[in-house]
Amino acid sequence: MGDTLKDAHRAMWASGDYPSLASEIIPELGEVLAEAAGVTAGTRVLDVAAGSGNAAIAAALAGADVVASDLTPELLQAGRDDAARRGAKLEWKEADAEALPFGDGEFDTVLSCVGIMFAPYHQASAGELVRVCRSGGTIGLINWTPEGFIGQMFGVMKPYAPPPPEGAQPPPLWGRPEHVEALLGDRVTGVEFEKRTVRVERFGKPEEFRDYFKSRYGPTIAVYRRIAGDPEKVAALDAALADLARDQDVGTSGLVLEWEYLLATARKR
Template sequence: MHRTRGTGPTHTLRHTVGAQPFGMTTTDPLRTIGPKHRALWASGSYATVAADLIPTLGARLVEAAEIRPGERVLDIAAGTGNASVPAAAAGASVVASDLTPELLAVGRAAHPEIEWVEADAQALPFETGEFDVALSCVGIMFAPFHERAAGELRRVVRPGGRIALLNWTPQGFVGQLFATMKPFAPPPPPGASPAPLWGTADHVRTLLGTEVVATTGTITFDVTRDPVAFREWWKANYGPTIAAYRAQEDPAALDAAFLEFLRRTQDPAGTWTAEYLVVTAVRP
């Protein structure tokens, strides 16, 4: 076994030197899909997305998870640390894992006290039962193979440990944004499931194989009151939107559909309201 190196705490990885990355075989679809997803989330500026749209959601999730000092916490698909930072502030020993090195670099530079590890949510390089808590803030939901990601989520948490997830709902703003972009977006990999399904309690309950406590909440997007400017913000900063536009020879139809969606969902105050689901569960 070998250990990662960094300024934060260390942990033992479960794959051996010379093995396929994260235990993958040479025929594993993640070997070809992974680089595409890294490139998707490295495009634009997810740090801007996190700061402009969801600055409070990580703390909301940490509160729901009831993180305690001294606990060992894994943040899956952590991005730049939206949930990792408040978990560490609560006194936990935090590992922030993400598929995209560019996002990890941003988080590591700002918060060297956290351990930042490159890892695919669907093939985590951690020992079975290594963590007291595993959480993910609008992150794990974008792993294309839900059952595989959920299996890894369950595996790395000790029996009696806790799982806490915050995901966009299908009927909320982000779920409907993905529905708007779907006809224009590159096709998903074979066997992939739609990301917003993670925003339904029944789906998460089935994936985790245990009872869950689920509540919904909303957050206001107030980057700009101008729908055209807000469309351009998404085009500049958000990886899935950038990918949809890159797939167009002529973006006029997508521009029109996007603008119609934003005008339809804008509230009387000129902002947009996004619904999310918080799910907590105890690992059997």
């Protein structure tokens, strides 16, 4: 990833308040991933594209020796603060998922919880996941599926977003088993996939969901900034995001959403 693109990604994820979104909406995902990957006391763990440490802190609280890496310093600082509040001890390292500053086979377990999917060049970041994992070690991933709510949300935003860099792939592809299998290739064995959902009951109505993401979620903020000078486009996106939540509502009182994700685990050969 070129420096300009890296800077843009840092700025996007530093905007809004992703740490509060992660802790308020999907706090359980990190624990789900750490457990699925078999993280135990003494395991040497790397969380890639860790954000504010959803999975990294869960792994540290399980007794693992953890490094949380992310491109965005502001997210790492929020993670440090959260870890201190929760009594979790781990290392925080600024790092690009497509060029990790760690040695070959340095970790027993390599995790990423709805993080690595946002690195634009999927094969590069997948190669790094495998490289830094030891032979026989575990790779564990949670990614939003294309068909699930967040994948659909990216589809709604796409017409208003800037064109992706040449060669970049859409984040929700990481939620397709065949895509993950192709990325990891024959360097891993025992690949297992499971589609699950996280139940979101944080919002009273569709407009609350939309406004929350408009103010806190970097990718949504970036899209709205791009169309800020066009009131018609802003109104259209406002309506489309609220409609998505309305259409996906499975509740009978208040807004209830089921966000689908792909849980993937594999062992390095």
